[in-house]
Amino acid sequence: MKRHCLAVLAGFVVATLAGCADERASAEPQTPEDRGRALVEDRGCTACHALDATRGIGPGWGGIYGTTRRLKEGGTVVADEDYLRRAMRDPSADIVDGFDNVMVPAAVDDAQIADIIALIKSLGALDPRETPDSPGTTATP
Secondary structure, three states: OHHHHHHHHHHHHHHHHHHHHHHHHHHOOOOHHHHHHHHHHHHOHHHOOOOOOOOOOOOOOOEOOOOEEEEOOOOEEEOOHHHHHHHHHOOOOOOEOOOOOOOOOOOOOHHHHHHHHHHHHHOOEOOOOOOOOOOOEEOOO
16 A cells, blocks of 8 residues: 555656646747747847837837838948847947937847747748838848
C-alpha cells in the first residue's frame, strides 16, 4: 500500500510539473511577430511609436514598411529592413522629416531586431493612395 501511494504521488507530481512546463511554453511568444510585440512593449518602445499609423514622439509603425520616408536633411529612404535596422542601431543616421532626433540606440541584439522588423512588417501595408499620420512619409506604389 505504501509503495502504491508513493507511485500515485510521484505520478501526480510529474503530471503537475509537466502541466506547468506546458503552460510556460505556451505563454512564451512563438512567432517572430509575437516576440517583437512582446519586446517593444517590454522595452517601452510603444511609449513613442504607435503600433498603428498614429504619430507620436516618433513615427507610428503601422503601414510604414516599404514606404518612402522624407528625411529632415533632405532626400528620401525606403523603410525596408536595412533602414529599420539602421534606425534601431543608429537612430540619428536618418531623421524622418517632422521628428526630432531624440531616440537613443536600441539595446537589442540582431535576433531581437529581426523580431521587431517582423512585427513592423505584420502591421500592414498602406493602400498606395494613403499615407501614415506622419509628415515624413509618402506611400510608394
